[in-house]
Amino acid sequence: MEENLSQETLCVHAGGELAGDAQSVVTPVFPASSYKYRQTTENTYPRYFNTINQKVIIEKLCALEGGQDGLIFSSGMAAISTTLFSLLQPGDHVVFCKGLYGGTYHLISSEFEKRGIRYSFAPDNTSEAFLQVITSQTKVIYIETPSNPLLEVLDIQAISLLAKKHQIVTVIDNTFASPINQNPISFGFDIVIHSGTKYLGGHSDLCFGAVVTSAALTKQIYEGAINYGGSLNALDCYLIERSLKTLAIRMEKHNENALMLANFLQGLPEVQRVYFPGLRSHPGHEIAKSQMRGFGGMLSFELATNDLKQVDIFLDSLQFIQPAMSLGGVESLICSPATTSHVKLSPQEREEAGIKDGLLRLSVGIENAQDLIKDLKKAFINLSTSVHV
Structure with missing residues (x-):
């Protein structure tokens, strides 16, 4: 070649x-x-x-x-x-x-x-x-x-x-x-x-x-x-x-969508913290810029609650973003690391690793980013309503 x-x-x-x-x-x-x-x-x-x-x-x-x-x-x-x-x-x-x-x-x-x-x-x-x-x-x-x-x-x-x-x-x-x-x-x-x-x-x-x-x-x-x-x-x-054969074109859309969603999430009062290397607020942003061509389709964010029941309410309210295991697909997937990828760790080990119960990992797909933002907005409204009931 x-x-x-x-x-x-x-x-x-x-x-x-x-x-x-x-x-x-x-x-x-x-x-x-x-x-x-x-x-x-x-x-x-x-x-x-x-x-x-x-x-x-x-x-x-x-x-x-x-x-x-x-x-x-x-x-x-x-x-x-x-x-x-x-x-x-x-x-x-x-x-x-x-x-x-x-x-x-x-x-x-x-x-x-x-x-x-x-x-x-x-x-x-x-x-x-x-x-x-x-x-x-x-x-x-x-x-x-x-x-x-x-x-x-x-x-x-x-x-x-x-x-x-x-x-x-x-x-x-x-x-x-x-x-x-x-x-x-x-x-x-x-x-x-x-x-x-x-x-x-x-x-x-x-x-x-x-x-x-x-x-x-x-x-x-x-x-x-x-x-x-x-x-x-x-x-x-x-x-x-x-x-x-479609990896490059898929990653271009993953990168674009994840950056848009990360920017949306970091401005919300319902979100305590957003983890995404494409954000200037990320402590590794400058290093990421020096070694990455794009920042990827993965991000995580902490809800302003560590109540797993509230986390479930948020996840149940999503329509297009599906609570499911794994990541990297064309569809957007979300999961709670504390109950999925890191469930084999003890509570103490998760705490030491920074995995809070309110942490959610979002694999951003290639859908329209505005549709994904609307989906998240609806879930946050339902979460806020349940907290104040």
Whole structure:
């Protein structure tokens, strides 16, 4: 594929050359679980992550992220767990940013001790805080930015420089930003992970994960991946490739709508705080401007109440914005992190992470922004009425 192409063009065309001499303008679907082996140098098998439908996706993601190679997995957590367990051995140490996705936190707290892997959380999200917890056994630094659900922004380049100085592999969950808005490899990070279930799939109908990195690190992760077995079938791969073709244009609308809704929410008396890196009031706004092309479609806001019954009244009053799990789809979704993504954390752990009961995470879709604002206004009116009854 020609260099210096735009993200929009890469979304549509990257990886297409792998279809061989097929005359169709889309990649043919090869659902086979059995392939002939005598005339090839590589045994093809879905669990080996080397079918055409799998490879096309990786080629496209590598073009978008600036990586050399990667792997596609059956879920975001499969991508995260396979990557970490392929890089870490008993006795190794890993440093995590605070405010991790709840599923990642649960993986760490429930599985690492069994495997003899030690870990620390940086006391805050500055590179200086990461330096405080690095040890001679630290092999990996793992971060999310923007984080889930408080949209905290970490300085990718500063953490990368710190890690390189100490010869530590860096891993980032880039799900919230997407490769359209942020490319951590260009800032020195080694491994980029996506929960493709979100923006890469984009239509709330696919579950998958992806890893993009160097050829050498892909080989290391691959050795674990074929044992853990988190591969993906050809029909899902076909839908993923189709979804990726519209990623750039979808993200443009997500970015635009989220900024409009964040500005609307921060002016309301019913809202205590809005978390969105595109707002000038966000403490990470300047860093986000320096490393992101767009601020994404995710925002969170705290209602001026921590009464879960009042939270339910607000959610029940919404018409177009649907209370549902996950994020990144074309439709707007909202959830209470305290009762969904972070429900596995204890109340004390949620409090330490800044997850209040009145916090709501909003995945802004591609609908008309004014219709979404009207929907929110109605919910706030119903909430205010219930409070004063």
